[in-house]
Amino acid sequence: MGHMTSEHRPALPATPPLTERQEARRRRILHASAQLAGRGGFDAVQMREVAELSNVALGTLYRYFPSKIHLLVATMQDQLQHMHTTLRKRPPTESDPGARVAQTLMRAFRAMQREPHLADAMVRALTFADRSVSPEVDTVSRLTTAIILDAMGLDSAATPEQLSAVRVIEHTWHSALITWLSGRASIAQVKIDIETVCRLIELTGPQRPE
Amino acid sequence: MGHMTSEHRPALPATPPLTERQEARRRRILHASAQLAGRGGFDAVQMREVAELSNVALGTLYRYFPSKIHLLVATMQDQLQHMHTTLRKRPPTESDPGARVAQTLMRAFRAMQREPHLADAMVRALTFADRSVSPEVDTVSRLTTAIILDAMGLDSAATPEQLSAVRVIEHTWHSALITWLSGRASIAQVKIDIETVCRLIELTGPQRPE
DNA sequence: ATCGGTTCTGTAACTTGTTCTAGATTAGCG
DNA sequence: CGCTAATCTAGAACAAGTTACAGAACCGAT
Numbered sequence: 001m002g003h004m005t006s007e008h009r010p011a012l013p014a015t016p017p018l019t020e021r022q023e024a025r026r027r028r029i030l031h032a033s034a035q036l037a038g039r040g041g042f043d044a045v046q047m048r049e050v051a052e053l054s055n056v057a058l059g060t061l062y063r064y065f066p067s068k069i070h071l072l073v074a075t076m077q078d079q080l081q082h083m084h085t086t087l088r089k090r091p092p093t094e095s096d097p098g099a100r101v102a103q104t105l106m107r108a109f110r111a112m113q114r115e116p117h118l119a120d121a122m123v124r125a126l127t128f129a130d131r132s133v134s135p136e137v138d139t140v141s142r143l144t145t146a147i148i149l150d151a152m153g154l155d156s157a158a159t160p161e162q163l164s165a166v167r168v169i170e171h172t173w174h175s176a177l178i179t180w181l182s183g184r185a186s187i188a189q190v191k192i193d194i195e196t197v198c199r200l201i202e203l204t205g206p207q208r209p210e
Numbered sequence: 211m212g213h214m215t216s217e218h219r220p221a222l223p224a225t226p227p228l229t230e231r232q233e234a235r236r237r238r239i240l241h242a243s244a245q246l247a248g249r250g251g252f253d254a255v256q257m258r259e260v261a262e263l264s265n266v267a268l269g270t271l272y273r274y275f276p277s278k279i280h281l282l283v284a285t286m287q288d289q290l291q292h293m294h295t296t297l298r299k300r301p302p303t304e305s306d307p308g309a310r311v312a313q314t315l316m317r318a319f320r321a322m323q324r325e326p327h328l329a330d331a332m333v334r335a336l337t338f339a340d341r342s343v344s345p346e347v348d349t350v351s352r353l354t355t356a357i358i359l360d361a362m363g364l365d366s367a368a369t370p371e372q373l374s375a376v377r378v379i380e381h382t383w384h385s386a387l388i389t390w391l392s393g394r395a396s397i398a399q400v401k402i403d404i405e406t407v408c409r410l411i412e413l414t415g416p417q418r419p420e
Numbered sequence: 421a422t423c424g425g426t427t428c429t430g431t432a433a434c435t436t437g438t439t440c441t442a443g444a445t446t447a448g449c450g
Numbered sequence: 451c452g453c454t455a456a457t458c459t460a461g462a463a464c465a466a467g468t469t470a471c472a473g474a475a476c477c478g479a480t
Contacts, residue, residue, distance in 0.1 A: 057429040127337040164406040175381030196374040267459040
């Protein structure tokens with residue numbers, strides 16, 4: 001009896017609909033994860049502590065998130081959603097697409113500077129994830145791409161070259177974050193790297209001026 | 211007791227000279243690490259196995275490499291040295307600096323395709339490393355920079371802009387590798403990303419004012 | 421309200437990175 | 451050579467991620 005509930009299954013193996021209590025549990029878990037991560041970074045997110053803090057048994061935690069990496073990547077999804085809606089409220093002011101992307105990424109970067117431990121936990125999990133987490137990491141990647149494309153302010157679809165540039169920007173964004181988080185690059189350095197890579201956008205097949 | 215010779219300096223610099231047997235032990239450890247990594251990637255490098263395979267006690271292994279991450283980053287240093295000398299023997303044939311860098315990185319990439327498990331172990335360790343491994347990761351970064359600068363064929367010193375471009379290329383290189391290793395990007399995709407980012411070099415010519 | 425299957429809980433066990441300890445071995449030096 | 455300090459070995463012990471399992475609680479359908 002497949003009713004017509006809003007159920008699209010393009011990718012994931014049909015997430016069974018969660019009851020209210022289950023949704024609440026999921027929330028509590030993600031909240032506890034972000035809280036612990038914000039306090040002490042990747043290492044401070046200990047599965048036993050997450051379970052206790054969210055009033056859930058350890059086994060249940062693992063039923064919701066099959067590994068610590070899954071949990072932290074899901075936490076990043078959550079935070080990115082917030083970031084995306086926040087950024088949409090105040091679109092970048094620059095006129096150049098490249099400059100707009102750089103401005104947006106620097107805003108995101110400043111948000112991370114406010115919670116460096118949380119950023120550490122999420123980014124480390126993201127880059128450490130192996131194939132078993134690919135779908136979730138891909139979701140994060142798509143979110144990041146959406147944020148960048150938003151910043152570019154494209155009316156029409158992006159060209160393949162532009163998409164390549166966006167992917168390179170994402171690469172630089174993640175890797176620059178890592179070097180900053182591990183203390184091997186300064187904030188100024190990250191800024192320069194972001195601005196440098198955003199110049200790629202100017203190079204690519206620009207939207208034809210009308 | 212307190213002799214003038216540097217004894218247990220908590221800091222980085224002066225590695226006390228190793229005896230021959232110690233040098234041999236270090237070699238055996240690195241060899242065992244690469245061997246296990248080549249077989250099954252990051253997870254297959256288990257400290258107890260490394261110790262046994264290199265005929266060294268577990269405590270000794272930890273004296274030489276204070277963590278699994280340190281060990282794998284050192285393994286990467288080792289492999290990169292090889293790669294550097296190998297690449298030097300056959301410099302890139304392209305004429306454009308950007309194309310030369312892309313060609314060189316694609317060669318390195320093909321080498322990794324021959325040992326994907328080893329690449330996995332090394333790259334995952336590199337990006338997962340925290341502050342305690344910063345000096346070692348920095349060494350790897352300097353090696354990579356040297357390879358890229360070599361490929362550019364610079365006679366004189368690079369300009370700051372060029373150095374920024376090189377850093378962005380490094381970011382892209384690492385991150386693209388990760389997406390490939392975790393199965394989220396194809397080999398062709400990585401190639402495109404490398405070629406895309408290498409276009410930055412053309413932008414930053416030292417003898418080009420505009 | 422009751423039944424049957426699923427989910428959740430509490431807890432123990434297992435895995436692997438890391439630390440610690442006591443004794444054997446080695447290196448450097450007079 | 452013989453001494454002393456450093457290093458190495460073997461093994462236990464600890465920490466945190468992960469798995470396993472028995473019983474309680476919950477959900478949906480009858």
